[in-house]
Amino acid sequence: MTTELRVLREEDWNVWYDNLLRAFGGVPEPAEEREVSQAVTEYDRSIGAWDGAQCVGTAGAFDFRLTVPGGASVPTAGVTMVSVAATHRRRGVLTSMMRRQLDDIRSWGQPLAALTASEPDIYGRFGYGLATHRLGIEIDTTRVRLSVPPGTDDVRLRYAAPAEVLDVCEAVYARQVPERPGMLVRRPGWERAELLDTERHRDGASPLQCVVAERADGDGGGGSDVVGYARFRVKPDWTPSGAGGVVVLESLEALDAAAHAALWRFLFDLDLTGSIVSSRRPVDEPWLHMVSDVRRCGLQVKDDMYVRLVDVGAALRARTYQAPVDVVLEVEDTFCPWNSGRWRLTGDAKGADCERTGDTADLALSIRELGAAYLGGVSLASLGAAGRVRELRQGALAEASVGFFSATVAPWLPHGF
């Protein structure tokens, strides 16, 4: 069998996308969702594998900017829509698409690639390391109380139609992006995905609801600033013992502690509900420290974003380091050999340099481990304890680990792509 890889043409999108949907089980997407998927497709960054007239493979990439430790937003290929037809699986089609795609990403000058994986076992071989986790929650709000900090009552909440307040919510989101590694600068058109509200999204719950948090702007004119928002649905449930509806939280952003607390208190207190569920929250949510009983919050930590350094030097220069580092890394990268070899990284909280060197190495690791540690959520020391990073100079692992680790905020990806 020979397959041909081609850049995606607009007229091929439907068959290309149907190949993808079929690989995920073949359930059609509602028209509105499919339309958004098509609108955000970047044709010149997407490839298809063709067996004659038949599309048998898909792989896309979005032109993202990803926040890294220190707050810079780094050009990143958001790898997406990967599939191979079951008739052609395990014959190397994915491998050929990953080969082509990583060469392309390098030629586009993007130092990073990132993805969320349908199965964790797929992408390590191509150099992707698990860099962020997400928190799944199922809070029993009939039993868990929330203690809010001073100032919470100064925050006013109001209901608003999600579409009507989209701009102010997007402004809040944009202010959060540089604050947390793992967040993506919103590309034009992507805000539509935040409002998708098909029957499939609702799954028996209400249409999307939105509450914005506001605080007086302090100029005496009676105006207010939006300092946070929550989008959610409510799934009513009447049990023999009474109402036990579920609050399905879709997104929540807050610019300060009081706004965060006010929004969560609102969700906790919604009448006729008994729980809050969400599948994608940061692992360092502030409310985890405000609850009376964290065990009844149904916490589940899951793997989320996998990161690959496409250009080691540029990527390591783009972020900052919590503590000073001066370390020579011996990097192994069998899939993208241009990264292999020794790199001297020097840096601190202000900036960094990373160049090739002939000096003796202090640490040896593969590109996959470098990707895992890159956003500061996975410590080099823990990778070392697992035998994934080898210490060649005594003390180098602890020193580099402190520098790499993002001590102030956990990296987090707020939405899939």
Ligand SMILES: CC(=O)SCCNC(=O)CCNC(=O)[C@H](O)C(C)(C)COP(=O)(O)OP(=O)(O)OC[C@H]1O[C@@H](n2cnc3c(N)ncnc32)[C@H](O)[C@@H]1OP(=O)(O)O
């Ligand atoms: C970012 C995203 O879009 S994630 C979405 C990924 N897509 C899906 O999960 C849809 C359903 N699955 C598929 O479409 C396909 O099975 C794919 C894309 C996962 C794999 O495509 P294939 O063409 O079969 O992969 P390919 O033949 O190139 O395999 C390369 C290697 O990966 C391994 N591999 C491939 N898929 C998997 C998997 N799901 N789990 C574990 N190993 C896998 C193969 O065994 C092979 O290993 P080897 O090099 O040691 O022999």
